[in-house]
Amino acid sequence: SRRQLLGLFGAGAAGAAVGAAAGAGVAVAATGADAGTGAAAAAYPFHGAHQAGIVTPAQDRLHFATFDVSTTLDRDGLVGLLQDWTDAAARLAQGLEVSEDGAVGGSDYAPPADTGEALGLPASGLTITFGFGPTLFEAGGIDRFGIAARRPAELTALPRFQGDALQPERGGGDLCIQACADDPQVAVHAIRNLSRIAFGRASLRWSQLGFGRTSSTSTSQQTPRNLFGFKDGTANVKAEETKDVAEHVWVAASDEPAWLAGGSYLVARRIRMIIENWDRVQLGEQEMLVGRSKGSGAPLSGGTEFTEPDFEAEGPTGTPLIDPASHVRLAHPTGNGGARMLRRGYNFVDGNDELGRLDAGLFFLSFQRSPEQFITVQRSLAADGLNEYLKHVGSAIFAVPGGIRPGEHVGQALFA
């Protein structure tokens, strides 16, 4: 019952082709599912030194979900779930159906091989990235899985930030799965089937669809725009800047805990944008709030998109060209102890509220070597003029284990 792969690649060939170029900058077109067949059919290797979906050039679509593990599950049960998820994810990333024989990972949890709605679709650049939340390690003082002592010291619920308007139903989770693809049907199919596999063992807590990646994570990509209309991702940590990635994104072998080496910390924030108010703000004011030109993305101190901002530069009247309360000034590594992160967020529009305003915004996702990087920048952004048009309504943090070798399951070192 193997599904035929469409497009230019067989699964193995695609993996090899992308793997040869270190998984960066290859094959998946920035424009998404409408791109030529070859690009849309690209498959990224699931196995590697790091999990896919972090430095992978950001795909066009997201389905992100968090899960709570059933209170009846024990350590072996949790390991079994991670094994089944890993096996299924490795197949899905190749554009295959979840299972050949209908019994995922040999368990009895999943009668049919696949739900079927992605049959005939190519891999579409699908990546599946798993994360472990603080509550997986210990919840309510209970060490359910015998891993409380192995919780990374930094993996705790994020502190409360000024202006937070968090909704409990959009926060937290024992586990998370980030599915990114260039076809929304493929991303949703992945989350749906992984939820199905987890039936009776873990249940969906909250989930978020996203479109139109808001960050480049590769110099091979053009900078996309967020729903404020500004280029987003210009100064991001990029996959090709391997020194920056090593310094700011991956947990090093010398960091604690050792089982997380090659991994990262993922912060998710559902940030509502009050776009109706934003749309009444004049262009000059919008640019002042961001600190960059809306058209070109260049810093207001001059130059082109990739010119470094000059925060000292002053206009004829002696006022700084980049406002000290602008987003770019406050988020810049200068003033944040050099803190950087890899941003990988998506736009969302989830219908409208009772006032007839779009429930729209940025589903902010960032990967960093330590949660402290996000915390430092987010604290600095308390003075951000943009806040008048933003509301943080969802929040979660996860430790993302390092890459998975064939035959292993995600987070295997944690249970060793």
Ligand code: HEM
């Ligand atoms: C830069 C928009 C939230 C961190 C930028 C840029 C824009 C932007 C337009 C300039 C282009 C670029 O370099 O990417 C937004 C919007 C947000 C938001 C609309 C909310 C809806 C956040 C949050 C954080 C963050 C929550 C982290 C706590 C950064 C960083 C930069 C940046 C680190 C690069 C600064 C630099 O080095 O120049 N953002 N952002 N942003 N943003 Fe945000």
